[in-house]
Amino acid sequence: MLSMIIAIANQKGGVAKTTSTLALGGLRAQQGSCLAIDLDPQGNLTTGLGVNVTDDQLTAYEVITEQAEALDAVIKTKSGLDLLPADISLAKGETELLSKVGNFYILKERLEPAQSHYQHILIDCPPSLGLLTVNALAAADRLLIPVQCQFFALKGLEALLDTIQSVKKRLNPNLQILGVLPTMAEKNTVMTQDVLSTLKNQLEAIKIFDPVPKSVKFAESNLAGEPIHQYAGEWRLVQPYRSVIQAIQSES
Ligand SMILES: Nc1ncnc2c1ncn2[C@@H]1O[C@H](COP(=O)(O)OP(=O)(O)OP(=O)(O)O)[C@@H](O)[C@H]1O
Ligand SMILES: [Mg+2]
Known part of the structure; x- marks a missing residue:
């Protein structure tokens, strides 16, 4: 069996792409084999898993x-999730x-040898529609789009959907949108309700x-280098990510 590859992408910055990759990867690693790829030169997924890239560590750049x-x-991380790390050299x-x-x-092409080793491969994309993100979309079976519940949340989504259509047409007919994941939702605020509707x-x-x-526990779990289900374990924070996992599993 080859892995199902899931890209987590949105060219808008700070919408919880990395946080979502960490949460999903942590949950997946509990039940099966999962590789998370840091495809962002910021290296936030790498540091979020408590990994410090040393000079002799191979990274996504060398790959x-x-x-x-x-x-x-x-790298095998303490959460059980495997990581292909990145640092600024990826730029x-x-x-x-x-x-x-x-x-x-x-x-x-470079991921082909890894595909028989993992049930799922998650790719954390950088906040751009550049060559790295297009490479992730060309490799992926599914795409998850985190969207922050903020004013202007939908700005830029059209450009992303256009890119997805072009990728499907020209590069990867296999690509399907798993769904949109609204993030940082504030209960009972007009803004969140407005974005959701x-x-x-x-x-x-x-x-x-x-x-x-929305919860500060996500930033805290990043600092602790632990997935949210281990760090906080609060059902309301983890449940949306469990639903995404169920959607992934139902298609595997
Ligand atoms: N549900 C949440 N509630 C509150 N804060 C959150 C939540 N999810 C993520 N954050 C925080 O929002 C910030 C941005 O999140 P994150 O780094 O995951 O976004 P990103 O889309 O990967 O950003 P970039 O585009 O820079 O890669 C971080 O400080 C993170 O801790
Ligand atoms: Mg990120």
Whole structure:
């Protein structure tokens, strides 16, 4: 069996892509084999899992520039989740990819050896629609789009949906949207209700998952290098992520 690859993407910054990858990866690693890929030169997924990239550690940079095999760069983290780490060198890697033939498919190709090792592979994308994100979309079977419950939340979503359509048409007909995950929802505020109803009205064909509540526990769990279900264990914080896992499993 080959892995199901799930990209977590939205070119808007700070919408909880990394937090969601950590939460989902932590839950998946409890039950099966899961690899999380940090595809963001900010390296927030890597630090969020308590990993400090040393000079001799292989990273996503060496993998996409064909200096290392993906499986040789994988780190086992204490949460049980495997990590392909990244640091700022990945920014240089994205530039180096520009001159490569077939550069939309490099990540897909480089992940092939890992695909028989994991049930699920999660890719945490950077906040842009650049070459790294397009590589993630070209490799992915499913896409999860976290959207922050904030004014202007839907701004930019159209550009993302256009990119997804182009990727489906030209690069990866297999790509499907798993759903939109509203994040940082504040109970009973007009803003959150407004965002949720707009999402439901405007994205009729797309599944909108239960919203993830706003809570400082997410930032704290990042600092502690622990997935949210271990750090907080509060049902209301973890349940939306469990629903996403169920949706993934029902399609596996
Ligand atoms: N449900 C939540 N409630 C409150 N804060 C949250 C929640 N989810 C994420 N955050 C916080 O919001 C900030 C942005 O989250 P995160 O880094 O996951 O977003 P991102 O989309 O990966 O950002 P970037 O685009 O920079 O990669 C972080 O400080 C994180 O701790
Ligand atoms: Mg991030």
